[in-house]
Amino acid sequence: MAAIKKIAELLSAHPLFEGFDSDTMEFLAGCAENKAYRKGEYIFKTGEPADKFYILRSGDVALEMQIPGRARLTVQSLHTDQLIGASWMLPPFTWRLDARAMTNIRVTRVDAACLRDKCDENHELGYTIMKRFLPIIAERLQATRMQLVDLYAPMSEVGTRL
Amino acid sequence: MRAVSADEATSSWDLGMVPRPFRVRKNRRELNDVVTLELEPESGEPMAFEPGQFTMLYLHGIGEIPISISGDPSHEGVLVQTIRSVGAVSEGFCNLSEGDMVGVRGPFGRPWPVEKTDGKNLLIMAGGLGLAPVRPAVYWALQNMDRIKKLNILYGARTPDDALFPSQLLGWEAVDDVKVLLTVDRPVDDWYGRVGVVTDLIADLDIDPQETIAMVCGPDVMMNFTIQSLRAWGLDGENVYVSLERNMKCAIGWCGHCQMGPHIICHDGPVFSAPEVAELMSVWEL
Numbered sequence: 001m002a003a004i005k006k007i008a009e010l011l012s013a014h015p016l017f018e019g020f021d022s023d024t025m026e027f028l029a030g031c032a033e034n035k036a037y038r039k040g041e042y043i044f045k046t047g048e049p050a051d052k053f054y055i056l057r058s059g060d061v062a063l064e065m066q067i068p069g070r071a072r073l074t075v076q077s078l079h080t081d082q083l084i085g086a087s088w089m090l091p092p093f094t095w096r097l098d099a100r101a102m103t104n105i106r107v108t109r110v111d112a113a114c115l116r117d118k119c120d121e122n123h124e125l126g127y128t129i130m131k132r133f134l135p136i137i138a139e140r141l142q143a144t145r146m147q148l149v150d151l152y153a154p155m156s157e158v159g160t161r162l
Numbered sequence: 163m164r165a166v167s168a169d170e171a172t173s174s175w176d177l178g179m180v181p182r183p184f185r186v187r188k189n190r191r192e193l194n195d196v197v198t199l200e201l202e203p204e205s206g207e208p209m210a211f212e213p214g215q216f217t218m219l220y221l222h223g224i225g226e227i228p229i230s231i232s233g234d235p236s237h238e239g240v241l242v243q244t245i246r247s248v249g250a251v252s253e254g255f256c257n258l259s260e261g262d263m264v265g266v267r268g269p270f271g272r273p274w275p276v277e278k279t280d281g282k283n284l285l286i287m288a289g290g291l292g293l294a295p296v297r298p299a300v301y302w303a304l305q306n307m308d309r310i311k312k313l314n315i316l317y318g319a320r321t322p323d324d325a326l327f328p329s330q331l332l333g334w335e336a337v338d339d340v341k342v343l344l345t346v347d348r349p350v351d352d353w354y355g356r357v358g359v360v361t362d363l364i365a366d367l368d369i370d371p372q373e374t375i376a377m378v379c380g381p382d383v384m385m386n387f388t389i390q391s392l393r394a395w396g397l398d399g400e401n402v403y404v405s406l407e408r409n410m411k412c413a414i415g416w417c418g419h420c421q422m423g424p425h426i427i428c429h430d431g432p433v434f435s436a437p438e439v440a441e442l443m444s445v446w447e448l
């Protein structure tokens with residue numbers, strides 16, 4: 001019980017869950033646990049069921065793609081306080097990327113399958129969760145577009161300058 | 163356009179039309195296609211400048227280009243300019259050797275408003291070669307840490323190997339009240355740093371946006387995106403400055419080559435506050 005309380009406190013201090021009522025926080029904390037990963041360890045891999053999400057409490061994580069015949073490619077890095085994983089929200093509920101600890105990390109891991117069921121039952125909660133997660137997803141999409149533009153490519157390759 | 167009075171228009175020299183001879187003291191390769199030149203006046207006064215100003219660099223028989231000054235404003239004896247080879251003239255400058263002569267006009271342009279940072283945090287956000295035009299403001303800040311609260315430098319590069327001035331970035335980071343964060347778009351295998359766009363780094367700032375002045379330099383798209391992100395973070399647009407480095411010819415506000423809407427960039431800029439250029443920045447090929 002004390003552990004759940006501690007996790008509830010940790011989670012409610014995060015902007016994602018700011019202002020949630022105590023029942024919801026207790027429910028979320030009941031589906032959550034604190035975990036540590038060592039540098040180099042995978043948190044999840046592409047294709048595995050996406051039934052969790054993680055709040056990175058300390059350390060750095062790389063989101064990577066494995067491309068056959070090429071070195072693994074980091075597409076984005078995540079850092080303290082950031083959310084890891086949104087694929088739990090959308091069918092087919094499988095990870096689209098690998099997440100690997102770049103340093104020793106600590107996370108709060110939330111059982112998203114259980115939250116998903118709760119959201120299906122309680123649409124108000126579901127809508128609130130969507131509203132909190134969607135801006136993060138949109139921001140990451142926008143950042144990905146910016147990376148695609150390859151802003152700093154040399155003139156010889158694309159024709160930009162500074 | 164700028165009106166020049168008869169008194170003011172005494173000679174082409176006074177108007178900054180005639181290049182002064184400078185000699186290359188050093189040509190340091192920064193990246194594959196980028197060099198930093200150290201230039202010394204052949205005679206006469208050293209060139210005093212303010213952070214954010216630029217010169218017109220003339221290469222005999224080839225042409226003249228605007229280049230921002232990237233050196234320390236307190237070191238007047240040497241003019242430092244960082245140049246990427248993109249065409250005939252800039253390539254010519256990149257290939258210069260010690261002892262070669264060039265022509266220099268300037269310095270020109272409205273500088274970064276460093277005096278506005280008194281008692282505030284200075285946030286520098288740069289992308290790619292955009293670190294060069296803001297480096298003089300960094301030098302200024304490092305020499306005036308008693309006047310500002312904190313100096314934060316957020317820098318985005320294409321790859322770790324494309325980061326400009328890497329050893330300086332490390333050195334700055336070691337100074338009290340200075341935070342330097344680097345992110346890259348494309349990491350290499352042994353890169354354990356950040357991957358993502360420069361605006362991702364804003365989340366790591368532990369300063370009050372209301373107490374911050376931001377100076378932003380990089381490709382237009384990066385600056386546009388950064389202005390939006392800084393606003394979302396809580397920074398008032400009036401406190402965000404950008405450097406517009408559109409091409410120009412005369413550099414003294416006469417020819418209109420660099421006119422963008424109501425602004426003659428060489429004369430009214432290149433540094434502008436975000437609201438001054440909000441509409442212009444999103445116009446394609448202006």
Ligand SMILES: Cc1cc2nc3c(=O)[nH]c(=O)nc-3n(C[C@H](O)[C@H](O)[C@H](O)COP(=O)(O)OP(=O)(O)OC[C@H]3O[C@@H](n4cnc5c(N)ncnc54)[C@H](O)[C@@H]3O)c2cc1C
Nearest residue numbers: 227228229230244245246248249250251252407408409432
């Ligand atoms: C105020 C100001 C400060 C600048 N500071 C720096 C600096 O510190 N370091 C640096 O390397 N460059 C800087 N530039 C850009 C530099 O002036 C140009 O790269 C240079 O004029 C190119 O000349 P060129 O003859 O070598 O190439 P060109 O043959 O004239 O051009 C080669 C290609 O670059 C494009 N290009 C040229 N100039 C620009 C520009 N200003 N904006 C967008 N595209 C351009 C052209 O369209 C062409 O496609 C600055 C420009 C301005 C206006």
